[in-house]
Amino acid sequence: MGRPSLAEQRKAEILDAFGRCVARFGLEGSTLEHIAEEAGMKRSILRHYLGNRDDLVHSLARKVIADYRGITESSLDTFRDGNRSTNLVDFLLPTQAFGSTEQLLILEGLIGASGKYPRVMKLVRGYVEDFVDLVAQQLKLISPETARSRCWDTAYALVCISFNQESLQPLKLEPKYLKAARKMARDLIKNI
Amino acid sequence: MGRPSLAEQRKAEILDAFGRCVARFGLEGSTLEHIAEEAGMKRSILRHYLGNRDDLVHSLARKVIADYRGITESSLDTFRDGNRSTNLVDFLLPTQAFGSTEQLLILEGLIGASGKYPRVMKLVRGYVEDFVDLVAQQLKLISPETARSRCWDTAYALVCISFNQESLQPLKLEPKYLKAARKMARDLIKNI
DNA sequence: AAGTAAATTGTCACATTTGACAATTTATTC
DNA sequence: GAATAAATTGTCAAATGTGACAATTTACTT
Numbered sequence: 001m002g003r004p005s006l007a008e009q010r011k012a013e014i015l016d017a018f019g020r021c022v023a024r025f026g027l028e029g030s031t032l033e034h035i036a037e038e039a040g041m042k043r044s045i046l047r048h049y050l051g052n053r054d055d056l057v058h059s060l061a062r063k064v065i066a067d068y069r070g071i072t073e074s075s076l077d078t079f080r081d082g083n084r085s086t087n088l089v090d091f092l093l094p095t096q097a098f099g100s101t102e103q104l105l106i107l108e109g110l111i112g113a114s115g116k117y118p119r120v121m122k123l124v125r126g127y128v129e130d131f132v133d134l135v136a137q138q139l140k141l142i143s144p145e146t147a148r149s150r151c152w153d154t155a156y157a158l159v160c161i162s163f164n165q166e167s168l169q170p171l172k173l174e175p176k177y178l179k180a181a182r183k184m185a186r187d188l189i190k191n192i
Numbered sequence: 193m194g195r196p197s198l199a200e201q202r203k204a205e206i207l208d209a210f211g212r213c214v215a216r217f218g219l220e221g222s223t224l225e226h227i228a229e230e231a232g233m234k235r236s237i238l239r240h241y242l243g244n245r246d247d248l249v250h251s252l253a254r255k256v257i258a259d260y261r262g263i264t265e266s267s268l269d270t271f272r273d274g275n276r277s278t279n280l281v282d283f284l285l286p287t288q289a290f291g292s293t294e295q296l297l298i299l300e301g302l303i304g305a306s307g308k309y310p311r312v313m314k315l316v317r318g319y320v321e322d323f324v325d326l327v328a329q330q331l332k333l334i335s336p337e338t339a340r341s342r343c344w345d346t347a348y349a350l351v352c353i354s355f356n357q358e359s360l361q362p363l364k365l366e367p368k369y370l371k372a373a374r375k376m377a378r379d380l381i382k383n384i
Numbered sequence: 385a386a387g388t389a390a391a392t393t394g395t396c397a398c399a400t401t402t403g404a405c406a407a408t409t410t411a412t413t414c
Numbered sequence: 415g416a417a418t419a420a421a422t423t424g425t426c427a428a429a430t431g432t433g434a435c436a437a438t439t440t441a442c443t444t
Binding site: 196199234236 | 419
Binding site for chain 1: 305316352353360373
C-alpha cells in the first residue's frame with residue numbers, strides 16, 4: 001500500500017552529493033543549497049530524508065567510514081592472489097585516481113572540522129587506528145619473521161605517506177611526487 | 193602630521209587571529225565575525241585594514257607562506273651546530289607542539305579550499321615544492337655520497353610523514369603514533 | 385475508482401554573513 | 415588650540431543559509 005519508498009536510494013544519493021561537495025569546498029563550505037544542487041534535488045528534500053545539518057554531517061561521517069572500512073577490508077582480502085607487497089603499494093598509492101581518491105579528501109574535511117563534532121572525531125580516529133593495524137597485519141604476512149612493533153611502525157609510515165599524498169592532491173603536484181612516494185613505500189616494505 | 197598609523201601592526205594582529213580561526217574552524221568556517229572577536233576588534237576594522245573576504249584570504253596565504261619560509265630557512269641554518277640528523281627529525285616531528293604546529297593546520301585549511309582560490313594554490317604548491325627540496329639538501333649534507341635523486345625521494349617521504357602527523361593532530365591520537373613517526377624518520381635518514 | 389503512504393514542491397520566518405559608507409573619536413603637528 | 419590624518423565605531427541593506435511546516439503530486443494496493 002502507498003507509494004514505494006525511495007528513502008534508501010535518496011539518502012545514498014544525497015550523501016554522495018554531500019561528499020563531492022566536501023571534497024571540493026570543505027565541510028563548512030558545503031551549504032545545504034550546494035548539496036541539493038549537486039544532488040539535483042530541492043533543498044527541502046534533504047531535510048525530509050536526513051534531517052537538519054548536523055544529522056547530515058553525522059550520516060556522512062558514518063557512511064564514509066563504513067565505505068572505507070568496506071573497501072579496505074575487501075581490497076586487503078584480494079591480496080591472497082599475487083604479490084602482497086605490490087598489491088599493498090598499489091592500494092596505498094594508486095597511480096590512477098579511482099573511487100577512493102575523493103574519499104580521503106572527505107576524510108580530511110571531516111578531520112578539519114572535527115573540533116565541532118566530537119562524535120565524528122571519534123569515528124575517524126577509530127578508523128585511522130584500525131587502518132594502521134590492518135596495514136601492519138599485511139606487513140606481518142609479508143614478512144612473518146619481523147617483530148610486530150616494527151611492522152606497526154612501518155605501517156604507520158606507509159599510512160602517513162598514503163594519506164599525505166592524497167591530501168595534497170588539490171595542489172596538483174607533478175607526477176614525480178607520486179613516483180617518489182611509491183618508490184619509498186616499496187623500499188620501506190622491502191627493508192622491513 | 194595626523195595620527196600615527198597602526199596599519200602594519202593591526203594587519204599582523206588580524207591575520208594572526210585569522211590564522212587561529214582557520215586552525216580551529218577551517219577556512220570556510222572562519223567568518224569575519226569570528227576573526228574580529230578573536231582579534232578583539234570590530235568587524236568593520238578588518239575591512240578597513242585588509243579589504244573584503246577574498247583580500248583577507250590572500251593576505252593570510254601570503255603571510256603564512258612567508259612565515260613558513262622564514263622559519264624553515266632559519267631553522268635549517270642552525271643545523272650547522274649539533275647533529276644534523278637529530279635536528280632534522282626534531283624539526284619535522286617536534287615532540288612538543290611549538291609555534292609551527294598550528295601553522296600546518298592553517299596550511300591544510302588553505303589547501304582544502306584551494307579549489308576556490310587558484311592564487312593561493314600556486315603559493316602553497318610552490319612552498320611545498322621548495323620545502324621538499326630544502327629537506328633533500330639537508331640529506332645530501334648528512335650523506336654527501338648518496339645520489340641526489342635518492343635524497344630527494346627520501347626527503348619527500350619525510351615531508352609526507354611530517355605533514356600527515358600534523359594534519360591528524362585534531363584527532364588527538366595517542367603518543368605512540370608520534371613516536372613511531374619519529375622512529376621511522378630516523379630510520380629513513382640512517383638508511384639513506 | 386478509492387484509499388493511502390510516501391515523494392516532492394512551495395513558502396514563510398528567522399538568523400548569519402557580508403559589503404559599503406557615514407559619523408565620530410583620537411593623536412600628532414604646526 | 416586649530417588643522418589634519420588616521421583610528422574606531424555605528425548602521426543599514428543585500429545576500430545567503432537554515433528550520434519548520436503546509437500543500438500537492440505520484441504510485442501502489444485492494
